[in-house]
Amino acid sequence: MTGPGVSGPATQPDVVIAVRNVQKSFRDASGREAVVLADVSFDVHRGETVVIMGGSGCGKSTLLNCLIGEYAIDGGRIEYRTSTMDAFADVASMSDAELDRLRLQFGILFQSGALFNSMTVADNVALPLREHSSVDPRVIDIVVTLKLEQVHMLAHRHKMPAQLSGGQKKRAGLARATALDPEILFYDEPSAGLDPVTSAAIDELIRDLSTKLQVTSVVVTHHMDSALKIADRLIMLDKGRVIRAGPRDEFLRIKTTAPVDLLDDDERLIHQFMNGRAEGPLTDDQGISEFEKLLVGG
Amino acid sequence: MSDVSSRRSAAGRGVEWVGRVAAGRLAAGAAFVRFVGGVSSLLGVTLAWFGRGLIRRRARAAPATFVRQMVRIGVESIGIVVLVQTFIGIILTLQLAPTLELYGQLERVADVVGIAVFRELGPLLTAIVISGFAGASIAAELGAMVEGEEIKALRAHALNPIRFLIVPRFVATVLMLTGLTVLADVVGVAGGLATSMTVLGVSFDTYMSLTREALTLSDFYTGLIKAGCFGAIVAMIASYEGLNVRGGAEGVGRATTQTVVKSIVALIGVDVIFTAVFFAFKV
Numbered sequence A: 001m002t003g004p005g006v007s008g009p010a011t012q013p014d015v016v017i018a019v020r021n022v023q024k025s026f027r028d029a030s031g032r033e034a035v036v037l038a039d040v041s042f043d044v045h046r047g048e049t050v051v052i053m054g055g056s057g058c059g060k061s062t063l064l065n066c067l068i069g070e071y072a073i074d075g076g077r078i079e080y081r082t083s084t085m086d087a088f089a090d091v092a093s094m095s096d097a098e099l100d101r102l103r104l105q106f107g108i109l110f111q112s113g114a115l116f117n118s119m120t121v122a123d124n125v126a127l128p129l130r131e132h133s134s135v136d137p138r139v140i141d142i143v144v145t146l147k148l149e150q151v152h153m154l155a156h157r158h159k160m161p162a163q164l165s166g167g168q169k170k171r172a173g174l175a176r177a178t179a180l181d182p183e184i185l186f187y188d189e190p191s192a193g194l195d196p197v198t199s200a201a202i203d204e205l206i207r208d209l210s211t212k213l214q215v216t217s218v219v220v221t222h223h224m225d226s227a228l229k230i231a232d233r234l235i236m237l238d239k240g241r242v243i244r245a246g247p248r249d250e251f252l253r254i255k256t257t258a259p260v261d262l263l264d265d266d267e268r269l270i271h272q273f274m275n276g277r278a279e280g281p282l283t284d285d286q287g288i289s290e291f292e293k294l295l296v297g298g
Numbered sequence B: 001m002s003d004v005s006s007r008r009s010a011a012g013r014g015v016e017w018v019g020r021v022a023a024g025r026l027a028a029g030a031a032f033v034r035f036v037g038g039v040s041s042l043l044g045v046t047l048a049w050f051g052r053g054l055i056r057r058r059a060r061a062a063p064a065t066f067v068r069q070m071v072r073i074g075v076e077s078i079g080i081v082v083l084v085q086t087f088i089g090i091i092l093t094l095q096l097a098p099t100l101e102l103y104g105q106l107e108r109v110a111d112v113v114g115i116a117v118f119r120e121l122g123p124l125l126t127a128i129v130i131s132g133f134a135g136a137s138i139a140a141e142l143g144a145m146v147e148g149e150e151i152k153a154l155r156a157h158a159l160n161p162i163r164f165l166i167v168p169r170f171v172a173t174v175l176m177l178t179g180l181t182v183l184a185d186v187v188g189v190a191g192g193l194a195t196s197m198t199v200l201g202v203s204f205d206t207y208m209s210l211t212r213e214a215l216t217l218s219d220f221y222t223g224l225i226k227a228g229c230f231g232a233i234v235a236m237i238a239s240y241e242g243l244n245v246r247g248g249a250e251g252v253g254r255a256t257t258q259t260v261v262k263s264i265v266a267l268i269g270v271d272v273i274f275t276a277v278f279f280a281f282k283v
């Protein structure tokens, strides 16, 4: 069981990503330091789907960018042990070439789909194959067809990204992310900005891929419905920390507990978040301190 | 609040003003250093990837991008370059004619136009046209890619954005600017020739033989060396501004104007250095 208190080296044999005490802050325009991730630790196990939840602006995308080596972290460690590695390797200490080799085992679906706008859908999916393998172009065509079929986008293969809807862009992005048969799939807000039906279809696709391809999935979202649908395990972020990590059932129990008084503080916060209540520990706190700052510090 | 400041002495306000201006200058200076440093290091990385590409010849997707960039930067600006240089030929000729006529050397207009266009106005004005044309569009395109997470996606697929996006744009800009400068030289002289024949009554043969006599090979190649460097400057500033876009569509817009403004200042600044060096070494 990995809770907010995980520390030290990962002990379970099936841990693929070990995140330890990660800190990340940004400097804003006036040079002030804003801490986004204060101290984040968790493990991701082989083959599971972990959903990282938290309010808008709590640092989910930042965490994801740190995980994929896009942002350098200010403290802590992010270690990987994929099936091709014998031991854990720290992202921060990897050379560019080593990081690139690790990234070839990732598939990443960005928030907007991040398709290359100058290429057709099919070329988008083919690009990683063309660049990173030396297989025959005809084989690439077959793989592209398969990958597009998997996300039900084959009919749109000759379209340019600008001609696609938001949901179609995400599907195409997902086809591209799976082009090189990755071991770990990362998703940033897969259902944000989609209508409920399209969003449910994407959720199904995520479940589908994780069972069919046996991948490990890390999903960042603030959509509770999809989180509960796709997750094996959930992690709740608040104020730059993991306040709770546990299996879906544990979160379901918190969500459905009727008198909130039965829950502890963190659980009450999770309860508020999962049920989408305007009042609760998540909001009171922020509101008052902001108000006080304006009154006293202004 | 207001009565507090009115009680302060004029001297105090003066000191404060000097301090504020100095702090502003310091910040501007730091921003300038950051910009020059950033563009230079981008140039270094771009050249390194270009060199590696030449040796390893592994850049599979680049050739297509490269041709597309050549067309976009070069072919599409041919019309404007021709127009601008024709006008320059006409303007130079008409501006110089009265003075030269005073010395009874009217036909010498051919010398001055030839040298001015080959050494200076051909490369410089072509570069300025390109900075507004291709530079701005490179910055906007890369900026949109940053905003659309395309650059991140490239890196996530272990594809280096410099090799993939910047190198083809860089090489295309340098080559096309050099090529367009040759065209600009020819068109500028043609503009001078046409004006001299129609307005000043200088004959075709006189004009051409004087031009040939006046121009040396060094006039031609110093212009082309400059053109190549100008191409590098425009491509690098545009790429730097584009890759550093923050803040959505507004940021992209800012990057395009910044590219044009900074390119023009950098082009003329570097031109001063070139001219001084060529002057000192008499080339």
Ligand SMILES: Nc1ncnc2c1ncn2[C@@H]1O[C@H](COP(=O)(O)OP(=O)(O)O)[C@@H](O)[C@H]1O
Binding pocket: A026, A027, A028, A036, A054, A055, A056, A057, A058, A059, A060, A061, A062, A063
């Ligand atoms: N590149 C960046 N530079 C400066 N601040 C950033 C950057 N990326 C994110 N932030 C800040 O970090 C905080 C968390 O952002 P983000 O990770 O995008 O949140 P989420 O994805 O959870 O909505 C926000 O306050 C945001 O302004």
Ligand SMILES: [Mg+2]
Binding pocket: A060, A061, A062, A111, A188, A189
């Ligand atoms: Mg986000």
